[in-house]
Amino acid sequence: MSFVNFKKKEVQFKLVYYGPGLCGKTTNLQVIHRLINPEARGDLTSIATAGERTLFFDFMPLVANAIEGFQTRFQLYTVPGQVMYNLTRRMVLRGVDGVVFVADSQWSKMSENVESFANLEENLRLQSETLQTLPHVLQYNKRDLPDVAPVHFMEFMLNNGAVRQSSFPAVATTGEGVFEALNMVARLVLHKFMTVHNRKEEGACELALV
Amino acid sequence: MAQILHEKDSVRLRKVLVQLLARSESDDCLLCDSGGHVLALEGASKHDPFLISALGAGIFGASRELARMLGENEFSAVLHQGEHRSIFLRAVDADTLLVMIFSRSANVGLVKLYSTPAVDDLRQILADIQHGPSVPGPEDSRPFVLSPDAQLFSLRKE
Ligand SMILES: Nc1nc2c(ncn2[C@@H]2O[C@H](COP(=O)(O)OP(=O)(O)OP(=O)(O)O)[C@@H](O)[C@H]2O)c(=O)[nH]1
Ligand SMILES: [Mg+2]
Numbered sequence: 428m429s430f431v432n433f434k435k436k437e438v439q440f441k442l443v444y445y446g447p448g449l450c451g452k453t454t455n456l457q458v459i460h461r462l463i464n465p466e467a468r469g470d471l472t473s474i475a476t477a478g479e480r481t482l483f484f485d486f487m488p489l490v491a492n493a494i495e496g497f498q499t500r501f502q503l504y505t506v507p508g509q510v511m512y513n514l515t516r517r518m519v520l521r522g523v524d525g526v527v528f529v530a531d532s533q534w535s536k537m538s539e540n541v542e543s544f545a546n547l548e549e550n551l552r553l554q555s556e557t558l559q560t561l562p563h564v565l566q567y568n569k570r571d572l573p574d575v576a577p578v579h580f581m582e583f584m585l586n587n588g589a590v591r592q593s594s595f596p597a598v599a600t601t602g603e604g605v606f607e608a609l610n611m612v613a614r615l616v617l618h619k620f621m622t623v624h625n626r627k628e629e630g631a632c633e634l635a636l637v
Numbered sequence: 638m639a640q641i642l643h644e645k646d647s648v649r650l651r652k653v654l655v656q657l658l659a660r661s662e663s664d665d666c667l668l669c670d671s672g673g674h675v676l677a678l679e680g681a682s683k684h685d686p687f688l689i690s691a692l693g694a695g696i697f698g699a700s701r702e703l704a705r706m707l708g709e710n711e712f713s714a715v716l717h718q719g720e721h722r723s724i725f726l727r728a729v730d731a732d733t734l735l736v737m738i739f740s741r742s743a744n745v746g747l748v749k750l751y752s753t754p755a756v757d758d759l760r761q762i763l764a765d766i767q768h769g770p771s772v773p774g775p776e777d778s779r780p781f782v783l784s785p786d787a788q789l790f791s792l793r794k795e
Contacts, residue, residue, distance in 0.1 A: 428640060430674040434647035438781075439674045464793045472688055474695075483699075486691045491789050495782040502673060502687060518698035522672020602792075610789045617783065625780040 428522045429620050431497075439500045440616050441522055442609075445547050446529035447539035448480070448508035451568040451599040455529060456485050456503055458602045459609060467491065481507040484519045493617055501613055508543065517550050525616040526563040527608050529599070530585055532575035537584060544585055558588070562615035565594040566608045571601075642676060642766070649762045654679040657755040661748045663739035664722075668759065669694055671732050682738060693736045697726055714752075716745070727752050729759045 430439040444452040453473065460471040467489055474483035485505040493499040506516040528547065530540040551557055567581045576584075578596055586594055593611050597604025642650075654666040658679050665680030669690035678686050696715060704711045714727040725737045725748055735756060739748055 428672060428674075430670070430672075430676070431641045432647065432676075433642060434644045441672055441674070459790075462792050463790055467790060469685055469687065472692075483695055484691075486688065488685070488687045489790065492784050493789060495784050497781070500687070502691065504673075504691070514702055515699075518695065518702075521694075521698070522670065522674065606790060606792065613789050621781055621783065 429524050429616075431624075435498075436496060437498045437500060438494055438620070439502065440524040440613075440620070441502050441504065442525045442527065442612060442616070443520055443523045444503070444505040444527045444529055445516070445520075445543070446508055446568075447531060447536060447543040448510070450508060450529045450531040450536070450540070450543075451597075452505040452508065452529050453479075453481055453485050454568075454599040455527070455566075455605055455608075456487050456505055458599055458605050459489075459503070460487060462602050462606075463489070480509060481505055482512075483507065483515055491613070493613075499617075501616075510542075513546065513550070516546070517553065520550055521554060523551075523556070524562065524620075525612040526558075526561060527566055527612050528563060528585070529566045529568050529597075530581060532567045532569045532581065532596075533572055534574050534576050537576060540581075541584055559590075562612060562619055563592060564608050564612045564615070565592055566597045566599075566604055567594060568597045568599050568604070570596045570603070571598045646762065646766050647677060650677040650759065651679060653755050653758045653762070657737075657751055661737065661739065661751040662743040663737045663748060664743075665689075665736075665738040667693070667736040667738075668729070669734050669736065671698065671734065676733065680738070684738070689736060689738075693724075693726055693734055697728070697734050714749070718745070725749070725752065727756055729756050730763055733759070733763055735759065 444455055446452055456471055460468060469488040471487040473485045476482050487503045489501045489503060491499045504519050506519045528544060548558060565586055567578060586592055595604040595608045599605055650668060654677055658666050665682040667678040667686055667689055668676040670676060671694050673691040673694040675686050675690045700715050701711050717724045722740050727735045729735050737748055
């Protein structure tokens with residue numbers, strides 16, 4: 428849930444990278460950290476096992492110039508993809524404003540993708556949130572590998588709701604499809620924020636809290 | 638969960654933190670929500686408050702799950718003690734957390750002691766914000782406008 432601080436003239440949003448184990452969520456943040464204009468980012472902090480699997484989350488704050496008169500902060504998180512860490516995923520999802528669902532394009536990972544997507548929907552439901560209203564995009568990662576499913580098949584498996592979401596083929600290790608997904612989800616989040624807040628401002632009685 | 642913090646609410650929260658900081662001789666006090674957003678902060682620390690709140694919310698979420706496992710409602714506070722610096726986390730309400738960072742020169746007992754009235758005050762203010770009729774200042778009621786050059790995130794220049 429976005430957070431506005433009028434005193435500090437600051438708006439905070441929370442973006443979460445979600446997807447099955449080893450699909451490349453942490454890699455997305457690493458490559459953003461490496462390639463983004465350094466003034467726009469803070470440090471990347473990872474809580475991981477010795478084997479580099481995410482144990483708790485990765486975290487990186489980004490700052491953008493998006494809303495007039497306000498500093499706009501996007502806090503990026505990844506969840507641990509391994510099935511057993513579901514409680515942790517729920518914790519990281521709390522108050523989420525936007526999701527990048529990272530899918531692994533390899534044929535062998537298709538059922539894990541579908542399972543992880545269902546798990547996302549279930550965990551959102553537990554916090555009374557749904558993908559119908561939560562801004563999100565899909566990223567089909569690892570397009571450089573030999574044994575990958577065609578994009579239209581991945582769309583059929585993962586992007587088959589009434590409203591088609593934006594999706595991006597990607598090679599997270601090189602940055603391909605990474606900024607595209609980030610910018611799109613950030614735009615969707617901003618758009619929703621504008622719609623919700625400015626509508627409220629016009630109303631007769633403005634509620635400070637929702 | 639707080640969505641908007643108007644200036645006068647910020648001032649009230651801040652007052653409590655300033656007083657707590659002085660009384661307990663801590664280095665930093667920070668108020669964050671369970672999603673990791675920073676609501677208010679006081680102190681002179683060089684630490685990134687956004688990272689502290691992300692990690693603090695994580696630690697607290699984890700300890701809450703541990704408590705549930707043990708049949709406790711929740712642990713209301715968590716202390717991590719270091720050789721030079723320590724961190725004390727305390728629940729304000731179901732969704733808000735007070736984080737205090739203090740060095741060896743401060744006394745753990747005092748930190749805990751003074752955090753109690755402060756948490757009560759903070760809880761009251763947060764409840765007022767939730768339920769009370771909020772009167773935004775003139776500055777606060779203008780619609781948000783997207784920057785014309787809404788350049789979001791771009792690659793670094795070589
Ligand atoms: N070939 C290829 N490898 C990739 C790509 N993206 C990520 N990888 C590799 O996949 C492995 C796992 O990537 P991570 O980013 O750690 O995966 P994760 O989704 O964070 O995994 P968990 O933390 O366990 O959930 C690493 O060895 C990455 O280098 C890609 O686009 N192509
Ligand atoms: Mg990871």
